Amino acid sequence: MTGTLYGIGVGPGDPELITLKAARLIEGATTIAYPTLAGGDSFARAIAADLIRPGTTEIRMDVPMTTARAPAQAAYDAGAAQIAEVLARGEDVVCLCEGDPFFYGSFMYLNARLVDRFAVEVIPGVTSLTACATRARQPLAARNERLTVLPGPLPEAELRARIEGAESVVIMKVGRHLPKIRGVIDALGLTDQATYVERATLPQEVVLPLADAPQTAPYFSIILLTKGADPWL
Amino acid sequence: MTGTLYGIGVGPGDPELITLKAARLIEGATTIAYPTLAGGDSFARAIAADLIRPGTTEIRMDVPMTTARAPAQAAYDAGAAQIAEVLARGEDVVCLCEGDPFFYGSFMYLNARLVDRFAVEVIPGVTSLTACATRARQPLAARNERLTVLPGPLPEAELRARIEGAESVVIMKVGRHLPKIRGVIDALGLTDQATYVERATLPQEVVLPLADAPQTAPYFSIILLTKGADPWL
Numbered sequence: 240m241t242g243t244l245y246g247i248g249v250g251p252g253d254p255e256l257i258t259l260k261a262a263r264l265i266e267g268a269t270t271i272a273y274p275t276l277a278g279g280d281s282f283a284r285a286i287a288a289d290l291i292r293p294g295t296t297e298i299r300m301d302v303p304m305t306t307a308r309a310p311a312q313a314a315y316d317a318g319a320a321q322i323a324e325v326l327a328r329g330e331d332v333v334c335l336c337e338g339d340p341f342f343y344g345s346f347m348y349l350n351a352r353l354v355d356r357f358a359v360e361v362i363p364g365v366t367s368l369t370a371c372a373t374r375a376r377q378p379l380a381a382r383n384e385r386l387t388v389l390p391g392p393l394p395e396a397e398l399r400a401r402i403e404g405a406e407s408v409v410i411m412k413v414g415r416h417l418p419k420i421r422g423v424i425d426a427l428g429l430t431d432q433a434t435y436v437e438r439a440t441l442p443q444e445v446v447l448p449l450a451d452a453p454q455t456a457p458y459f460s461i462i463l464l465t466k467g468a469d470p471w472l
Numbered sequence: 473m474t475g476t477l478y479g480i481g482v483g484p485g486d487p488e489l490i491t492l493k494a495a496r497l498i499e500g501a502t503t504i505a506y507p508t509l510a511g512g513d514s515f516a517r518a519i520a521a522d523l524i525r526p527g528t529t530e531i532r533m534d535v536p537m538t539t540a541r542a543p544a545q546a547a548y549d550a551g552a553a554q555i556a557e558v559l560a561r562g563e564d565v566v567c568l569c570e571g572d573p574f575f576y577g578s579f580m581y582l583n584a585r586l587v588d589r590f591a592v593e594v595i596p597g598v599t600s601l602t603a604c605a606t607r608a609r610q611p612l613a614a615r616n617e618r619l620t621v622l623p624g625p626l627p628e629a630e631l632r633a634r635i636e637g638a639e640s641v642v643i644m645k646v647g648r649h650l651p652k653i654r655g656v657i658d659a660l661g662l663t664d665q666a667t668y669v670e671r672a673t674l675p676q677e678v679v680l681p682l683a684d685a686p687q688t689a690p691y692f693s694i695i696l697l698t699k700g701a702d703p704w705l
Contacts, residue, residue, distance in 0.1 A: 246606075248598075248602070250491070251596070253493070254492075255491065255492045255493035255496070256491045256492070256493055256595075256596065257491065257492055258483070258488065258489045258490065258491055258492075258598060259487075259488045259489070259490055259491075259492065259495060260486070260488035260489055262492060263488070339598075339602040339606075340606065341602060341605045341606050341610070341611040341612050342601075342602050342605070342612050342613065343612075343613055343614065343615075344611075347611040347614055348704070350609075350611070351704045354609070359609075361606035361609070362489075362606065363484070363489065363598045363599075363602040363603045363605075363606045363673075364598060364602070365481075365491060365572075365596045365597060365598055366596075366599070366602060368575075369481070369572040369574060369575050369596040369597070369599060370596045372574045372575070372596070373479075373572075373573065373574050373594035373595065373596045376583075376587070376592075376594070377574070378574040378577075378580040378583070379574050379575050379576075380575065380576055380621065380623075381576065381580055382576075382623070383623045383625050383626055384623070385620065385621065385622055385623070385626075385634065386620075386621040387618065387619075387620055387621075388613065388618065388619040388620075388621070389618055390613075390615070390616045390617070390618070392616050393616055393618075401618065440596075471581070471584045
């Protein structure tokens with residue numbers, strides 16, 4: 240009997256936004272795994288920290304910060320191999336992911352590497368998408384409105400084309416792409432309808448009209464353009 | 473001092489997918505409120521049932537099942553008036569919403585009616601969007617992929633145009649629109665990439681290739697078209 244790999248969404252940042260199911264699985268884990276950025280701290284682990292029991296084995300995956308794919312692939316290969324060893328001897332592994340594992344989550348790379356050999360269960364989590372909307376007090380979509388989610392690294396021309404034809408838009412992973420995205424939204428005359436949200440639900444949270452956003456943004460920042468959302472019925 | 477209105481996402485259906493924060497607020501509530509469809513049971517209340525303490529006052533909003541807006545508006549007006557009475561005497565009200573309050577959630581109609589007069593706090597929840605993806609074992613979006621969310625009631629021509637230009641697509645509120653949506657996906661030659669998910673995370677959950685989906689679908693059903701998602705890095 241091999242173990243089960245759990246891919247667990249720990250939500251957007253506030254430890255209280257972890258689900259009851261994720262909390263139960265983390266508290267009961269003997270081995271946890273999580274990615275870290277460039278050898279630094281793990282945001283996913285920090286969110287779940289109070290639930291991790293002393294003595295839990297921890298598998299760190301140091302994912303290098305680069306747009307080249309090969310170094311990140313090597314990190315997930317190495318992490319998957321370590322996880323496979325634990326699963327093969329019949330023990331479960333609980334993998335922690337920021338937000339939701341299947342919504343721009345790194346867990347999908349482990350899932351792809353391990354799902355053919357082991358039982359995998361994925362536990363959805365609260366995404367930064369809806370967390371940012373609630374913190375900004377802006378409904379994302381109502382009734383028959385469309386919602387478009389765009390990653391900030393997309394090329395300028397594509398961002399422009401996709402925002403132009405959309406109703407509600409959420410731009411994820413803003414980070415160093417903020418000047419480009421701001422330029423696109425300005426050019427479309429939509430700056431008045433845009434909100435910048437940084438580290439939603441954490442004590443350091445920032446919610447500002449896009450016009451007042453800082454010059455540099457962290458990776459975990461989002462822009463909401465809810466031009467279509469009419470919350471009144 | 474007036475009370476605070478909490479709009480709480482209780483997640484997609486599995487009571488264990490309620491967040492720790494929502495659970496704490498529901499357990500501590502003296503008054504809860506929730507919508508019911510056409511006088512029937514409340515799905516949101518059913519999800520949270522085990523957390524509601526005996527003696528809790530309950531405000532039901534019977535939202536009629538009709539595409540006309542006026543009857544639903546009257547139901548939210550009446551509900552908001554009842555909630556305002558409790559808030560005005562200094563007590564909090566915890567409003568339960570399926571999924572997330574600001575993601576196609578009914579709470580936004582109460583928020584619009586009450587936010588100018590009372591303190592409102594919105595607690596995000598796990599959406600059916602990511603719950604369905606995890607249950608279907610299909611990552612929604614990775615890296616720089618775009619994600620488009622479309623409500624099933626949209627007209628056929630618009631659905632077709634929006635799906636055609638998209639990468640990952642999720643169609644919400646399928647229900648009685650299933651034959652129309654199936655026709656659009658068939659015509660685009662995408663049926664092989666489409667998955668039907670009904671009542672995700674509940675014991676009655678159904679996950680099927682769209683080709684094998686039933687003829688009639690409940691309101692809480694979704695179609696995933698993850699033609700863009702490449703989970704391998």
